[in-house]
Amino acid sequence: MDLARVALRAAKEAARARGEATQQKKQARRGGGLRSGARADGRDPMPLGPAINRLITERGWETPAAVGGVMGRWPQIVGDDLARRCVPERYDEDERVLHVRCDSTAWATNVRLLAPQLVARLNEDLGHGTVRLLKVHGPAGAARRYGPLRAPGSTGPGDTYG
Numbered sequence: 001m002d003l004a005r006v007a008l009r010a011a012k013e014a015a016r017a018r019g020e021a022t023q024q025k026k027q028a029r030r031g032g033g034l035r036s037g038a039r040a041d042g043r044d045p046m047p048l049g050p051a052i053n054r055l056i057t058e059r060g061w062e063t064p065a066a067v068g069g070v071m072g073r074w075p076q077i078v079g080d081d082l083a084r085r086c087v088p089e090r091y092d093e094d095e096r097v098l099h100v101r102c103d104s105t106a107w108a109t110n111v112r113l114l115a116p117q118l119v120a121r122l123n124e125d126l127g128h129g130t131v132r133l134l135k136v137h138g139p140a141g142a143a144r145r146y147g148p149l150r151a152p153g154s155t156g157p158g159d160t161y162g
Helices: 002-029 048-059 062-072 074-078 080-085 105-126
Strands: 086-092 097-102 133-137
Touching (some): 062 086, 062 105, 074 086, 080 086, 086 105
16 A cells, blocks of 8 residues: 555656656747746745755765854863863864864873773764874974074074083
């Protein structure tokens, strides 16, 4: 009985598609091309949310979009204490690696120890295998300054002591 219903539904959809194609051909022959009508079609405007979801699906951006959502919900995923001390910087989709920057080397060491649990929690939220590795970086050092009072080839103030 269910097989008959499925076959009937498929036949109705095929007939409807043939009818729409015939209607479009008739309009094209009249010289008007595709015209807007009272019924909805693919050219109608759509709300922003469904339009973005369709774009993400068409382009294959599901994983980067999901990881971007995790970056926005970082405090809920890892906890407030950890979120205050480290932030996700970027996600490498090819390697499936999430890079995290901590504000001190002590916290970076702590996060390295917690990395397996964090990867498991992230994969639980995103789907299995989305994040393979968590690369933890310590605080970034200040950029080296090159000014007019520096000697060419010097390594800084430490090069005069031996």
